[in-house]
Amino acid sequence: AQxxxxxxxxxxxxxxxxxxxxxxxxxxxxGADVPVTLSLLEVPQAVKAAEGTAMELDDxxxxxxxxxxxxxxxxxAFNGTNVALLVGAMPRKAGxxxxxxxxxxxxxxxxxxxxxxxxxxxxxxxxxVGNPANTNALIAQQHAPDVPAERFxxxxxxxxxxxxxxxxxxxxxxxxxIKKMTIWGNHSATQYPxxxxxxxxxxxxxxxxxxxxxxxxxxxxxxxxxAAIIDARGASSAASxxxxxxxxxxxxxxxxxxxxxAIVSDGSYGVPEGLISSFPVASRGGRWEIIQGLEIDAFSxxxxxxxxxxxxxxxxxxxxxxxx
Ligand code: NAX
Numbered sequence: 001a002q003x004x005x006x007x008x009x010x011x012x013x014x015x016x017x018x019x020x021x022x023x024x025x026x027x028x029x030x031g032a033d034v035p036v037t038l039s040l041l042e043v044p045q046a047v048k049a050a051e052g053t054a055m056e057l058d059d060x061x062x063x064x065x066x067x068x069x070x071x072x073x074x075x076x077a078f079n080g081t082n083v084a085l086l087v088g089a090m091p092r093k094a095g096x097x098x099x100x101x102x103x104x105x106x107x108x109x110x111x112x113x114x115x116x117x118x119x120x121x122x123x124x125x126x127x128x129v130g131n132p133a134n135t136n137a138l139i140a141q142q143h144a145p146d147v148p149a150e151r152f153x154x155x156x157x158x159x160x161x162x163x164x165x166x167x168x169x170x171x172x173x174x175x176x177x178i179k180k181m182t183i184w185g186n187h188s189a190t191q192y193p194x195x196x197x198x199x200x201x202x203x204x205x206x207x208x209x210x211x212x213x214x215x216x217x218x219x220x221x222x223x224x225x226x227a228a229i230i231d232a233r234g235a236s237s238a239a240s241x242x243x244x245x246x247x248x249x250x251x252x253x254x255x256x257x258x259x260x261x262a263i264v265s266d267g268s269y270g271v272p273e274g275l276i277s278s279f280p281v282a283s284r285g286g287r288w289e290i291i292q293g294l295e296i297d298a299f300s301x302x303x304x305x306x307x308x309x310x311x312x313x314x315x316x317x318x319x320x321x322x323x324x
């Protein structure tokens with residue numbers, strides 16, 4: 001029998017955790033033939049709620065689910081883990097400065113990175129969902145010097161999927177008819193969804209829409225979709241975020257020709273080496289590769305640079321705070 005893959009989910013008792021765990025256990029993360037064990041990491045006061053979710057997981061009698069562990073200790077949660085989904089984070093509270101937010105999250109993602117460094121399996125893959133996702137991923141990566149940096153990624157797949165859906169609706173096509181969508185930069189309002197390489201029916205998407213729609217409607221709608229969901233639902237995106245996390249890890253492990261993921265920059269497209277920034281990526285042999293050779297026009301350059309500048313500022317801020 002195949003050894004189960006250990007998947008650790010932090011913030012397991014939160015709303016994304018609730019939307020995520022059942023899909024992992026049903027085989028949607030890694031494949032319908034891959035058994036899994038789940039490790040649920042929570043803060044002490046939420047362990048009981050995580051236990052409740054674990055009871056429901058039991059009650060699904062998922063054939064692929066071979067065990068559930070619930071803990072408040074990162075050293076236990078990441079022990080031997082193969083896939084780590086870092087969802088739990090410190091949310092921005094009213095009156096909180098950016099420095100306070102980064103510091104609070106440094107207190108979470110630094111120790112988790114170290115626990116991954118010391119205890120995870122050799123093939124560990126990390127996806128950071130908790131915001132500010134790119135910089136939290138950078139903090140965790142910097143605390144894991146023994147793990148190849150490329151194993152630390154942050155999620156922009158929800159932005160990517162939002163962009164696909166908005167474009168499909170605009171052009172009246174199916175999502176499946178859209179190829180080569182790209183999100184560049186930070187998972188924040190500065191992100192840049194790029195239609196200049198996206199293809200619909202073999203033709204460039206940017207040439208099939210008005211420039212004003214692209215600039216004044218498409219880009220802000222994608223970038224501010226999270227706020228629109230909060231406004232409508234009274235709570236932040238959860239099922240769609242969980243879905244994107246599933247997509248990201250599934251494609252990382254099983255391969256894809258083109259999607260978006262925030263990965264450690266090798267300097268491609270002028271993004272400073274070491275920053276965790278979203279790129280157009282393929283996955284081959286279980287590794288992300290940045291798609292090379294795209295021409296970047298002035299419109300795109302300006303927007304990519306602005307988002308990358310924000311990532312540099314966040315990196316500099318966490319450096320100054322001694323978090324990396
Ligand atoms: P919830 O507040 O529902 O759940 C978060 C959970 O994390 C809580 O149960 C909390 O106890 C736990 N937690 C906090 N600190 C922890 C720690 N040190 N160790 C383990 N668990 C810890 O938030 P939810 O809606 O699930 O969102 C989780 C994170 O995802 C937030 O940071 C949110 O901003 C982020 N998002 C990221 C998205 C992306 O595209 N990258 C989109 C969706 C979402 O907004």
